[in-house]
Amino acid sequence: MKRSMNWKIPFATVVSALSLSVVAAPLGSDIGQNPDPSPQEKLERAKDANNAVFSALDRNRDDQLDKDEAQIERTLRHDFDDVDTNADGVVSRKEFIAQRKSGSEDFEEAE
Numbered sequence: 001m002k003r004s005m006n007w008k009i010p011f012a013t014v015v016s017a018l019s020l021s022v023v024a025a026p027l028g029s030d031i032g033q034n035p036d037p038s039p040q041e042k043l044e045r046a047k048d049a050n051n052a053v054f055s056a057l058d059r060n061r062d063d064q065l066d067k068d069e070a071q072i073e074r075t076l077r078h079d080f081d082d083v084d085t086n087a088d089g090v091v092s093r094k095e096f097i098a099q100r101k102s103g104s105e106d107f108e109e110a111e
Contacts, residue, residue: 046100053073057076067089
């Protein structure tokens with residue numbers, strides 16, 4: 001009879017390890033990056049962040065956001081029809097990023 005190893009890891013240990021990784025990841029994410037990035041680097045970082053937000057909202061992975069998926073994000077929930085510039089009933093990745101870009105420019109001008 002073959003005996004299998006049964007690993008028993010206490011639940012608290014797993015939770016602690018996961019919590020530490022969630023807290024530590026953002027802290028270490030800037031290591032090795034230029035502390036004063038160029039405008040091009042800032043643009044690239046913003047594109048990456050906007051793509052990540054879009055992907056997180058796009059639950060069915062069809063590369064567009066319908067009104068149900070848009071309910072999670074405050075701006076989309078309130079301004080869905082304005083962001084949907086071609087009025088096809090969904091927000092494409094391109095429309096989403098254009099809205100986020102114009103929104104950040106409005107914010108920068110207000111500062």
